[in-house]
Each structure stands twice: as structure tokens, then as C-alpha cells.
Amino acid sequence: MRHTLWISGALLVAAAGWLGFSRLRVREVETVRPAEREVVELVIASGTLRAKRQSPIGSEVTGVIESVFVEDGDRVAAGASLVQLRRDDARQRLEQSRQAAQTAAAELALVRRGTTPEELARADAELDRATAARLQAERDFARRRALFDDQVVAQADLDLAASTRDQAAAAEAAARETLADLRARPRPEDLQVAEARLREAETAVLVAKQDLERRTIRAPLPGLVIRRSAEPGQSVTPGNALLELADLRVTEIYVETDENNLDRLRTGQRATVLAPAFRDQPFAATLAQIGPEVDSSRGVVGLRFTPDRLPDFVRPDMTVDVSVEVARLPRALSLPATALLQRDGRWHVLVVTGDTVREQPVRVLARGTEWIAVTGVPSDAAVLVRGTEAAAGDTVRPVARP
Structure with missing residues (x-):
């Protein structure tokens, strides 16, 4: 009996230990x-x-670089100066074209003004003198002719008088034509010629001015300089990229x-x-x-x-x-x-x-x-x-x- 109780107690202890061990394993x-x-x-x-847009920047004209104003990584505004080409020759051409335009404008002003009263008075007086000279030459010729018929003067004297008469008549005709021309001014054809000359001169000024402006290379858009391949003293021609801009807009x-x-x-x-x-x-x-x-x-x-x-x-x-x-x-x-x-x-x-x-x-x-x-x-x-x-x-x- 005691042996049986001892075994049962041992089993209970073992079961309790197993349960505790299992709980520890969870x-x-x-x-x-x-x-x-x-x-x-x-x-x-x-x-x-x-x-999305990267723009190569080059020169529109042939020239030599004088200055470069930007470096890689610079941000620039639209219109900012990037590269400057030499401008001495372009400035000289612009000055010459301006002088030519001033001359053409002055000539057109003279044509448009027409004839002044003073000029008409001088032309009238010149015609009067020419007419008087012709009349005198005709009278001289008539006397010489009479003397020649009377065999008082030689043929040479008569010929000289005839030549003087003819020259006086030509001078009178020229004076008369000059007066008529002055009275007809300004003539439409003269205005057209003078205006055409002025237009040509003004066009030459614009061309020279554009040529000068193109020698300053500017940014066409605001952006970032991502590549610079321009240096002072470098020769440039149209079509060669000197800079590249990235449009950050x-x-x-x-x-x-x-x-x-x-x-x-x-x-x-x-x-x-x-x-x-x-x-x-x-x-x-x-x-x-x-x-x-x-x-x-x-x-x-x-x-x-x-x-x-x-x-x-x-x-x-x-x-x-x-x-x-x-x-x-x-x-x-x-x-x-x-x-x-x-x-x-x-x-x-x-x-x-x-x-x-x-x-x-x-x-x-x-x-x-x-x-x-x-x-x-x-x-x-x-x-x-x-x-x-x-x-x-x-x-x-x-x-x-x-």
C-alpha cells in the first residue's frame, strides 16, 4: 500500500513538472x-x-571674341550679355552710313523746298541779260552785214559777228530753260529720286546698326549656362555654338x-x-x-x-x-x-x-x-x-x- 502511494505521488510530481516545463516552452x-x-x-x-529645352548660342556674324561674361553654372536673364565681339570696324561702318543718310536727307529737303523767290529773281535777271546780249549781237551782225555788202569789212569779220549772235541766242535759250525749270520745281521725278536715295541710306544705317548689335551676343531666354566653349581672342563664324543654355522655365x-x-x-x-x-x-x-x-x-x-x-x-x-x-x-x-x-x-x-x-x-x-x-x-x-x-x-x- 505504501509502495502504491509512493508511485502515485511521484507521478503527480512528474506531471506538474511537465506542465511547468511546457508553460516555459510557450x-x-x-x-x-x-x-x-x-x-x-x-x-x-x-x-x-x-x-525640356536646351539652346545652343552662337554668333550671327564673323568676328573675334573680345570678352566672355559668363561661366558654366551661371544663371542669366533674357537679354543678358554673354559674349562680346570686337566692334571697331562695325562702329566705323555705322558712322559712315549715318553721315551718308544725313547728306541724303539734306538733299531731299532741298528738293522738297522747291525754288525760292530769290532764285527766281536771279533767273529772271539772267534771262533779261541774255536777251539784251542777243539783241545787241543781232544788231552788231546786221551792221557787219551791211559793211560786208559795201565791201568795207572782210568775210572773217562777218563770220565773227554771226558766231557772237549765235552764242548769245544759245545763252538766252539756256537762261529761259533754267527759269522754266526753277518755276516747275519740285518735280515729281526729282522727289522720287531723292526719296529713294534717302531710303537706301537709312537702310544702310539699319544694316550697320544690326551688324554692330550682333557683335554683342545676348541670352535669348532666361536660363542656366551648362556649357561654355568661348574664349577671348577666339575667331567665330556663324553656325558654331559658343555656349549652351538650359531653359529652367x-x-x-x-x-x-x-x-x-x-x-x-x-x-x-x-x-x-x-x-x-x-x-x-x-x-x-x-x-x-x-x-x-x-x-x-x-x-x-x-x-x-x-x-x-x-x-x-x-x-x-x-x-x-x-x-x-x-x-x-x-x-x-x-x-x-x-x-x-x-x-x-x-x-x-x-x-x-x-x-x-x-x-x-x-x-x-x-x-x-x-x-x-x-x-x-x-x-x-x-x-x-x-x-x-x-x-x-x-x-x-x-x-x-x-
């Missing part, structure tokens, strides 16, 4: 209850900021993201852009274009963003990180991102009921970096913080996260 797991909080879902990608940010993100992306979504070297200076952008094509070999799609306003540190082809806000839920039932598991495209979490782990299917509403908004799990469920710590059916000891 794994502790950290659990959390779903809680309401704001969840912001982002699609993050890296890419480059690109100037028209820029885009190009990134590539996994094609699985397509269902969450829409044009017009806002994004935050960060340059790795300037992480304390983010700037905003808007998603302007998706695709249009997917790179099937890599499973990615291109996204183009339009920046709102560029910071001063931005440079073309700069690497940037873009975060696109694709969802924002102000008060959503959420769980730690580490709690969710996915199998065959379906999401689930592990819930502890008593001391047993079971799977609980859930639907994901938004995925933040640390928290994920879900439905399908009771608000009082004890969910494993780290879903990979156990499997359905395991016996565990839940420890609530403080």
Missing part, C-alpha cells in the same frame, strides 16, 4: 490592437530633373516606378521632391503624365512631373527622389506594416485567440511607411505585431504592446 509574441490614426500612402521613386522630373503601382497613380496627384544633397529643401511637383508605355522587359512605367517652383540649387540632370501621395486617410483603423502578410495576392494578419494563433483575412485600404489602414479585423483583436513570428495553429503567450 513562446511570447507581441500583439497590438487596431487603432485609428492618419495613414498616408506614398509611391516613392528616383529619377532626374531635366530641362520649362522643366520636368522623370522617374520610373513599378507597373504594379499604376492602379494608384493619377495625373494631377501632388508630389514632394528631394535632391539627395539638399534634403532640407524639398519642393513640390504635380504628376503630369503617366507612361504612355510600360517597359515589359523591366516591368516599369515612366512618370513625368512638373515642378511648381524650382529652388536656386537645381541643376539640369540632377538626381531627385519623388514621393507621390496616392492616398490619405485621416482616421483609419490601422496596424503596423510588419503585421501584414500576403499570400497569393491576398492579405491577412495573425490573431491570437486565447493562446492559439489563427489567420484573419483583411483588406488593405492604404499602405503607409509604418502603418497600414485595413478593414476586416475587429478593433479588439490581438494582432501579432510581427506576422512572421508564428504560424496559424501555434500556441503562444500574447503580450500586448504598451
Whole structure:
């Protein structure tokens, strides 16, 4: 009898020890209850900021560089002087053309003015003198003719008188023609000739002025100097690029993201852009274009963003990180991102009921970096913080996260 009691007591002690050992072997797991909080879902990608227009700058005329006013990396305004060519010859040509234009303008003014009363009076007086001289020459010739007929003078004297008469008649005709011409002024044909000469001279001034202006090479647009290949003393000809400007008014940010993100992306979504070297200076952008094509070999799609306003540190082809806000839920039932598991495209979490782990299917509403908004799990469920710590059916000891 005593032997039997001793065996029974030993069995009870062994059973109690086994139960204690089993309890020690049960794994502790950290659990959390779903809680309401704001969840912001982002699609993050890296890419480059690109100037959509880059403009090579050259000279329109042949010349020699006198000065270069910019360096690589300089920002310039539209119309800013970039390169100066030598201008001595061009200035001289401009001065000569201006003098010629002044002369042509003075000549046109004279033509338009017509004949003055003083000029008409002088022409009238000249005609009177010429007429008087002709009449006198005719009288002299008549006397010489009579004397010649009387054989008083020789043939040579008569011929001289005839020549003098003819010259006086020609002088009178010329004076009469001059007076008529003066009275007819300004004649239309004279005005046309003078006006044409002035137009030609003024055109020459414009050409010379443009030639001088072209010897100062200016920025056609505001931008950033991304390449300089001009030095003082260098000969230049039209068609050779001396500088290259990037137009920072028209820029885009190009990134590539996994094609699985397509269902969450829409044009017009806002994004935050960060340059790795300037992480304390983010700037905003808007998603302007998706695709249009997917790179099937890599499973990615291109996204183009339009920046709102560029910071001063931005440079073309700069690497940037873009975060696109694709969802924002102000008060959503959420769980730690580490709690969710996915199998065959379906999401689930592990819930502890008593001391047993079971799977609980859930639907994901938004995925933040640390928290994920879900439905399908009771608000009082004890969910494993780290879903990979156990499997359905395991016996565990839940420890609530403080």
C-alpha cells in the first residue's frame, strides 16, 4: 500500500513538472490592437530633373571674341550679355552710313523746298541779260552785214559777228530753260529720286546698326549656362555654338516606378521632391503624365512631373527622389506594416485567440511607411505585431504592446 502511494505521488510530481516545463516552452509574441490614426500612402521613386529645352548660342556674324561674361553654372536673364565681339570696324561702318543718310536727307529737303523767290529773281535777271546780249549781237551782225555788202569789212569779220549772235541766242535759250525749270520745281521725278536715295541710306544705317548689335551676343531666354566653349581672342563664324543654355522655365522630373503601382497613380496627384544633397529643401511637383508605355522587359512605367517652383540649387540632370501621395486617410483603423502578410495576392494578419494563433483575412485600404489602414479585423483583436513570428495553429503567450 505504501509502495502504491509512493508511485502515485511521484507521478503527480512528474506531471506538474511537465506542465511547468511546457508553460516555459510557450513562446511570447507581441500583439497590438487596431487603432485609428492618419495613414498616408506614398509611391516613392528616383529619377532626374531635366530641362525640356536646351539652346545652343552662337554668333550671327564673323568676328573675334573680345570678352566672355559668363561661366558654366551661371544663371542669366533674357537679354543678358554673354559674349562680346570686337566692334571697331562695325562702329566705323555705322558712322559712315549715318553721315551718308544725313547728306541724303539734306538733299531731299532741298528738293522738297522747291525754288525760292530769290532764285527766281536771279533767273529772271539772267534771262533779261541774255536777251539784251542777243539783241545787241543781232544788231552788231546786221551792221557787219551791211559793211560786208559795201565791201568795207572782210568775210572773217562777218563770220565773227554771226558766231557772237549765235552764242548769245544759245545763252538766252539756256537762261529761259533754267527759269522754266526753277518755276516747275519740285518735280515729281526729282522727289522720287531723292526719296529713294534717302531710303537706301537709312537702310544702310539699319544694316550697320544690326551688324554692330550682333557683335554683342545676348541670352535669348532666361536660363542656366551648362556649357561654355568661348574664349577671348577666339575667331567665330556663324553656325558654331559658343555656349549652351538650359531653359529652367520649362522643366520636368522623370522617374520610373513599378507597373504594379499604376492602379494608384493619377495625373494631377501632388508630389514632394528631394535632391539627395539638399534634403532640407524639398519642393513640390504635380504628376503630369503617366507612361504612355510600360517597359515589359523591366516591368516599369515612366512618370513625368512638373515642378511648381524650382529652388536656386537645381541643376539640369540632377538626381531627385519623388514621393507621390496616392492616398490619405485621416482616421483609419490601422496596424503596423510588419503585421501584414500576403499570400497569393491576398492579405491577412495573425490573431491570437486565447493562446492559439489563427489567420484573419483583411483588406488593405492604404499602405503607409509604418502603418497600414485595413478593414476586416475587429478593433479588439490581438494582432501579432510581427506576422512572421508564428504560424496559424501555434500556441503562444500574447503580450500586448504598451
